[in-house]
Amino acid sequence: MLLWVFLGLIVLLSIGCCVFKDLLYVAVALAASSAILAIVLFHFGANIAGVFELSVCAGLITVLFIATVSLTKDSDMKTETRLPMYFIPLFVLIFIGIDVFVMQWLARSILTVSIPTQTGSFQKVFWELRGADMLGQIALILAGVFGILSLFRVLGKDHEAIHKSVAMMAQSRITEKEKQHE
């Protein structure tokens, strides 16, 4: 019963991500769905994946997302089309229909798949069987770091432009203060 509630909440919060107009609400809905997904992972004994989901997806990504929303505030909120939000009830019904169809097909076909012997605990799988994944993960994290560094890299011309804009802003503030004093 509790699983029904958690999974229903995940679906509702995902619909909320489609429907909410304010991006901050969308970020909070996504974080909440990640937290509930972490609870589901804990419920099924996937503790380490649950901890990763809770700390990285519900924590780090939400912080990054809210920082980006505040950096790009009020950019396209008015021009964003509202059509996806109006059609969401219809499409949810269509998706549920597709879901039922696919699940019926899966229920027939998966029964024939034989279950192999177990590979062991997370530690054994992660460090012994899938040790090569560590290299891939390290490469991915480095790719992410270098990608972000290259995107935020400030070139020589950009430096000059930034210095000029900062000087202009400072000058305008000084003139405003002088006007206020007068």
Add this chain to the structure above:
Amino acid sequence: MSNQVFLLMSCGLLVLMLGVYMLILYRNLLRLIIAVEVVAKGMTLIFLAAGIHRQEIGLIQSLLVTFIIVETVLAAIMLALAVRAHKIYGSLDIRNLSKLRG
């Protein structure tokens, strides 16, 4: 297939389709990043259902940890790209990205 596996897989598929719906219909870059995250949530549920069905929670946890790292790196790079695009064009419309050079 047990009821729990059936439930997890159907919810995962539903969430995945909602994410794809957002990916197709929205043009704001931040909403597209959210859509990718929603798709990732659905995939996580489907992975979990597969792990429970095959009774291999250890294996599926190691795959999920890798998947979460991939998801995070992707989100971080896309968000950095969104900030950069907003700085250049003053807009987060995905159609503006076709003008990016170098």
